[in-house]
């Protein structure tokens with residue numbers, strides 16, 4: 225049976241560190257870090273993630289506002305809003321919650337955010353810096369995964385990490401991070417067109433599932449003793465549950481836990497780390513630091 229990587233506990237530790245650093249920053253005479261969150265429309269999952277982020281920010285002493293726009297807002301109006309936040313010296317971090325409505329081009333919006341306020345790390349400048357191994361903002365989910373590995377004492381040097389998923393917010397930046405000096409994993413990136421996926425996932429010392437399909441990774445796809453990181457957050461209907469749904473990951477948890485050496489649960493694994501690392505990025509934005517996890 226695998227050891228469970230307790231993302232809630234590790235995230236609480238990161239948040240406590242951020243809280244202490246924010247206190248020291250304010251003690252030194254600075255105003256508290258400030259995060260502007262842009263939420264367009266009323267996707268219930270997005271609204272709930274945004275509430276989670278702003279609540280967690282308040283708990284560590286980071287000020288924030290959620291700018292909530294009607295789904296009919298034009299791209300031009302949204303860009304004007306970002307220009308205003310870019311120019312506002314009292315705004316340290318800007319986060320545009322994804323997904324955006326279909327009539328808005330997400331890259332045009334993300335590219336408009338000043339890279340030094342881009343606490344999500346989605347701007348091409350930050351993506352490029354990450355690829356080159358230069359200091360910049362690292363997207364919170366990949367940074368959180370590295371922190372989970374590091375704080376669990378899991379060795380990455382020379383290990384074969386197999387990342388399933390090539391999204392701009394998880395798979396690609398995580399692959400870049402795993403290649404960094406000091407982390408030194410050997411990285412394979414798989415995706416929906418990969419042939420014989422199971423043969424590749426079975427070769428993983430560290431398997432990261434960021435596919436977006438409930439319980440896609442089954443026990444036969446996992447090598448005995450592998451470390452399994454589940455990035456999936458899938459809502460599945462569950463009438464027996466108070467919310468009417470339940471969260472499941474991209475990994476068939478019970479069966480895979482029997483083979484793995486370490487595994488992250490869903491909920492309580494990567495999700496809470498995403499929020500904690502966003503807070504750390506916001507602190508670093510306020511300090512005009514280009515961090516490096």
Ligand SMILES: Nc1nc(=O)c2c([nH]1)NC[C@@H]1CN(c3ccc(C(=O)N[C@@H](CCC(=O)O)C(=O)O)cc3)C=[N+]21
Pocket residue numbers: 272273276319320321322323344364457471490491492493494495496498499
């Ligand atoms: N611009 C942007 N930045 C993001 O970082 C971003 C985004 N857009 N769009 C959506 C995804 C998703 N995401 C999550 C954050 C926290 C949890 C989280 O805390 N999950 C809890 C459970 C929460 C619950 O119970 O609903 C857990 O896994 O334990 C999940 C998912 C950030 N995202």
